[in-house]
Amino acid sequence: MEPHGGVPQTRFSEASGTAAQIAVSAHEEKITNGTNAPVDPHATRGARVERESFRNGRIICAVYPENTTMAWIVPARYNPYSMPKSLADDRLSISAEDYVTAMEMITNDFRFRCYCMFYSRLMALWISLSILVLILVLLGQPNGGLGVLIFALIWMLILLLGIICILITRKHMLIGLRHCVQSANKLLIKSDMLAGVEDRGQLSCHKIVVIFMYIRSAECLPDIERLIRQQNATAQPRAIEMSAAEVKDLALRLVLKYSQNYVKETSKKRLLFPTRPLEGVSEFSPKHCATSYCLCQYVEKRHFKRSPREWYERIF
Structure with a gap:
């Protein structure tokens, strides 16, 4: 060429x-x-x-x-x-x-x-x-x-x-x-x-x-699987039964679903842990990444701990 x-x-x-x-x-x-x-x-x-x-x-x-x-x-x-x-x-x-x-x-x-x-x-x-x-x-x-x-x-x-x-x-x-x-x-x-x-x-x-x-997503997947099991166990009106293969597949799909936003926000330095008191306090501590949220923490925050959205947030 x-x-x-x-x-x-x-x-x-x-x-x-x-x-x-x-x-x-x-x-x-x-x-x-x-x-x-x-x-x-x-x-x-x-x-x-x-x-x-x-x-x-x-x-x-x-x-x-x-x-x-x-x-x-x-x-x-x-x-x-x-x-x-x-x-x-x-x-x-x-x-x-x-x-x-x-x-x-x-x-x-x-x-x-x-x-x-x-x-x-x-x-x-x-x-x-x-x-x-x-x-x-x-x-x-x-x-x-x-x-x-x-x-x-x-x-x-x-x-x-x-x-x-x-x-x-x-x-x-x-x-x-x-x-x-x-x-x-x-x-x-x-x-x-x-x-x-x-x-x-x-x-x-x-x-x-x-x-x-x-x-290294292999470090985050077990934690996401644990969160899925916890969510299924506390589901209302009754617990949700899922096999180990289904849990693993769902964890992978969640990782892929949030991968675009995770990479973009990491690149924009929006997921860094605070280093000074003026920057506030993070709800997470360093886990698989030393200075910012790791992938499993991001999925936990955006999916498992997401507050209910208002009607206009669902539209826009």
């Missing part, structure tokens, strides 16, 4: 057996230092060296779009075949094929594309259009009158209804994005990795980044 962005890249070819190479795009966030090295696409857990030096819950890298021009108009374009060099560390068990598959599952999904293009823009576009129409009507009728007043009142009502519809649409976009990332994390969690999507821009769709986090 021709060099892209000044960095040589090689696509996978199952027929020819060509291995992918590590390539750093112009927008890749350099979290760790290292040099480009070829990746063995058939790498396994047994092939990596001791990984205990990796801190649990660490953000390994953030993958930015490759195109840089006309960020407000042109959709973001990602290259799943350009694997960040930080993911080629021998202490990580993620293979090149798993990375490519996960990136394709996320970036080629229409729910991800809709989120990139419309989530941050719908509200701004609708309000701008509404104000523009109102101004044009007022300028077209300089003498005003009862008709203009009635139109302005009706248009303000339409503006309010449009805002409500956009809020509902944005919520469903987030749900769709969560399901999209959840499908990719079902593959990545086997390699002690989780992916998440974070919007680091305002109206630019070229600031939507795909984050990769190192997390």
Whole structure:
């Protein structure tokens, strides 16, 4: 393949057996230092060296779009075949094929594309259009009158209804994005990795980044299974009977369900434990992550200890 962005890249070819190479795009966030090295696409857990030096819950890298021009108009374009060099560390068990598959599952999904293009823009576009129409009507009728007043009142009502519809649409976009990332994390969690999507821009769709986090989910799953059993035992009007396999499957589904929000909030440093009295007191103490909530604590807070939602929270 021709060099892209000044960095040589090689696509996978199952027929020819060509291995992918590590390539750093112009927008890749350099979290760790290292040099480009070829990746063995058939790498396994047994092939990596001791990984205990990796801190649990660490953000390994953030993958930015490759195109840089006309960020407000042109959709973001990602290259799943350009694997960040930080993911080629021998202490990580993620293979090149798993990375490519996960990136394709996320970036080629229409729910991800809709989120990139419309989530941050719908509200701004609708309000701008509404104000523009109102101004044009007022300028077209300089003498005003009862008709203009009635139109302005009706248009303000339409503006309010449009805002409500956009809020509902944005919520469903987030749900769709969560399901999209959840499908990719079902593959990545086997390699002690989780992916998440974070919007680091305002109206630019070229600031939507795909984050990769190192997390040993095997440490959190037993605690989530324990919480499920406790919830089933205290269920009303009677206890819920579940087999061990059903409990394990439900625990995994809860981890995948909350993985997108967990990775995003960890990246934004919203889950850090307080280090000073002014920062307040946390309801949890460090468990599987030294400085922030671990995955099981996040699931416990968002799922098992979540307070009942108001009617408007269910809609918006």
